[in-house]
Amino acid sequence: FLKSEKIRERMDAYDELKEEYNNCQRCPKLCKSRAQVVFGSGNKHAKILFIGEAPGANEDKQGIPFCGASGQVLNQLLESVGLSREDIFITNTILCRPEKNRNPEKEEIENCLGRLDKILEIMQPKVIVTIGNFATERIIKKKGITSIHGKVFPYKHAVVIPVIHPANFLYQGRNPQLFEQMKKDFEGIAEQVNKKTLIEL
């Protein structure tokens, strides 16, 4: 079985999944509040998967996860450890922007669960970074990001590292101490990444 065939199969599966969710109608409220489905962005071959919470206003407009203020903080954190958005793939716990950025509802998270599982299956990431409580709870069934951020959890053939959501940092008036803490967690991510293969073709 040729490797290139495997890649093609994987990318076909990705395209099919994206197509399937492009006009998703599972969540009535989200169908009304969203401008578009924000499926994901970055390197589809990356072995590092970041999972956020939900698209915000900018993301909803541009169709790209983490392209607003939180995204800028995320980019800085990645840069601080020599990573870029091209080294990772990034998606969210739910693909559609909730009205006024309210929290995703349980049912909405469940409706988007099969999609996230399929992304994991297709991409086979080695390092999974869950950003904030919603993604963390969804993946490793643990609550309390303030106490577990930066820790490394085994997950199938991968590891999961929960991190504090950049939005928290913004709410706290860009507290420099918090930023240092967040940078430390990203050093931990880079350490895990260096142990694994970044891109597997």
Ligand code: URA
């Ligand atoms: N916050 C998130 O959780 N996801 C985004 O895509 C943007 C902001």
